[in-house]
Amino acid sequence: MYGSLKGLSGGGPRQPSATVKTRRRKRWGGLRQKWKMLGLFPIDPEHEFHGLTCMMKDGLAAAIQSTVDTPPTNITSDEDFKIKDTQIHKGFTLQTYAGHVFASFRSALGMSEREYQQSLCSASSYLQFISNSKSKADFFLTNDKRFFLKTQNKREIRFLLDNLKIYMEHLRKYPHSLLVKFLGVHKIKIPHQKEKYFIVMQSVFYPDDRIIARYDIKGCEVSRWTDPSPEDHQVIAVLKDLNFRDQYIELDQQRAWLLCQMEIDTHFLRRLNVLDYSLLLAHQPLHQDERPRGSFGSLIIRAKRSVTPGSSPLHPGPAPAAPGAVPEDPPSNSPPSSSSSETDGYHVRKWAAGRGRQRSRASDSGEGGRGGGDSTEMAEVLAHNRRLLPNFKNPLHVIDGPEQRYFVGIIDIFTVYGLRKRLEHWWKRLRYPGRSFSTVSPPAYRARLCDWVKEHSR
Numbered sequence: 001m002y003g004s005l006k007g008l009s010g011g012g013p014r015q016p017s018a019t020v021k022t023r024r025r026k027r028w029g030g031l032r033q034k035w036k037m038l039g040l041f042p043i044d045p046e047h048e049f050h051g052l053t054c055m056m057k058d059g060l061a062a063a064i065q066s067t068v069d070t071p072p073t074n075i076t077s078d079e080d081f082k083i084k085d086t087q088i089h090k091g092f093t094l095q096t097y098a099g100h101v102f103a104s105f106r107s108a109l110g111m112s113e114r115e116y117q118q119s120l121c122s123a124s125s126y127l128q129f130i131s132n133s134k135s136k137a138d139f140f141l142t143n144d145k146r147f148f149l150k151t152q153n154k155r156e157i158r159f160l161l162d163n164l165k166i167y168m169e170h171l172r173k174y175p176h177s178l179l180v181k182f183l184g185v186h187k188i189k190i191p192h193q194k195e196k197y198f199i200v201m202q203s204v205f206y207p208d209d210r211i212i213a214r215y216d217i218k219g220c221e222v223s224r225w226t227d228p229s230p231e232d233h234q235v236i237a238v239l240k241d242l243n244f245r246d247q248y249i250e251l252d253q254q255r256a257w258l259l260c261q262m263e264i265d266t267h268f269l270r271r272l273n274v275l276d277y278s279l280l281l282a283h284q285p286l287h288q289d290e291r292p293r294g295s296f297g298s299l300i301i302r303a304k305r306s307v308t309p310g311s312s313p314l315h316p317g318p319a320p321a322a323p324g325a326v327p328e329d330p331p332s333n334s335p336p337s338s339s340s341s342e343t344d345g346y347h348v349r350k351w352a353a354g355r356g357r358q359r360s361r362a363s364d365s366g367e368g369g370r371g372g373g374d375s376t377e378m379a380e381v382l383a384h385n386r387r388l389l390p391n392f393k394n395p396l397h398v399i400d401g402p403e404q405r406y407f408v409g410i411i412d413i414f415t416v417y418g419l420r421k422r423l424e425h426w427w428k429r430l431r432y433p434g435r436s437f438s439t440v441s442p443p444a445y446r447a448r449l450c451d452w453v454k455e456h457s458r
Contacts (some may be wrong), residue, residue: 059094061121072103156414204409217279219452222437249457264448276415282407
């Protein structure tokens with residue numbers, strides 16, 4: 001597959017002249033104004049970022065090929081977090097940071113290196129995502145919309161790499177965490193141009209073909225309104241807190257899990273002394289065949305896989321999958337369940353408790369098994385706040401309510417509460433007296449965001 005990817009082993013793309021670049025910038029600048037800076041645009045040969053993204057694809061293909069040829073192990077050392085691999089290509093150089101660590105993480109998510117490479121490096125063009133964000137970063141999306149590539153400044157990359165080990169430890173302890181999943185960190189160097197750092201992330205909103213509304217939530221009110229797109233415009237508008245007024249995240253039984261995981265994840269971010277992160281939220285109606293039902297046996301299978309990460313395929317076939325994803329429910333002669341509560345974390349706990357009792361009896365009778373109640377699946381479920389994951393392509397960021405499917409994730413975790421942000425906090429207190437704004441201390445920020453979720457869910 002590697003040899004068939006477009007433009008991998010040949011020379012790098014020819015660099016456009018300054019006149020051509022200027023013309024492209026004017027063209028895309030006008031288009032951005034026309035679409036109010038919002039939407040997805042194919043990066044075709046006329047796009048200003050075409051040359052850059054072609055180099056990114058070529059470099060990533062070669063970098064990932066090294067882990068295809070030498071699959072990662074589950075064991076990472078402290079030294080692995082410090083390794084920087086450099087590969088020289090015609091016209092550019094790509095550096096990969098902590099490659100073994102990220103490859104091991106992708107494997108833990110049930111993602112094969114082949115499918116990761118195929119998505120990032122296919123012949124299909126990337127998409128540029130232009131949002132109403134104040135960030136100066138460039139956002140690119142793979143053509144299948146599964147992965148985001150985002151440019152970051154050197155300080156943000158250094159912050160991520162410095163805290164990469166505890167980030168990985170957090171996700172290992174809480175495998176159903178809402179935190180965005182970082183899958184790679186790279187730097188591309190092109191002669192006579194400023195070097196660019198970029199990260200690869202799993203998209204929270206994948207797949208997005210049926211999503212009807214997207215929100216970026218910070219739990220405050222200043223600058224937290226976005227004009228919705230006209231109904232006849234094919235524009236992706238990311239709405240904000242005030243747009244969600246008088247609405248609720250309707251989760252029923254799964255609400256308790258969401259509130260608990262928000263507390264866990266935001267407590268971790270407070271430890272990092274960061275603020276200004278966002279809760280991404282989207283929703284789509286559940287089809288009739290997706291609503292809570294199914295045999296008790298299939299629910300037990302889903303529960304088991306929810307406490308055994310990476311145990312089943314994401315799609316039919318040999319490819320491994322995200323933790324807890326399952327194939328379509330197998331045929332069963334068991335009667336369908338009539339209670340919607342059978343789709344929540346209750347069944348994970350019920351299954352784990354049953355397994356714990358079985359092991360306890362086996363241990364007491366000398367038939368083997370691990371001894372001690374603290375090593376049962378029930379203890380693991382409670383300690384790691386696992387939930388019953390949905391039968392869906394992106395289960396870690398999807399929560400099903402009775403009527404709606406919600407996509408939920410926490411992103412943008414690089415803003416440290418240093419001197420600059422402290423001064424900004426005091427300036428905003430003077431400018432917006434009595435109003436809530438994003439720049440507050442990390443403890444206040446996490447508490448306010450958790451309160452927002454409590455107030456807007458039921």
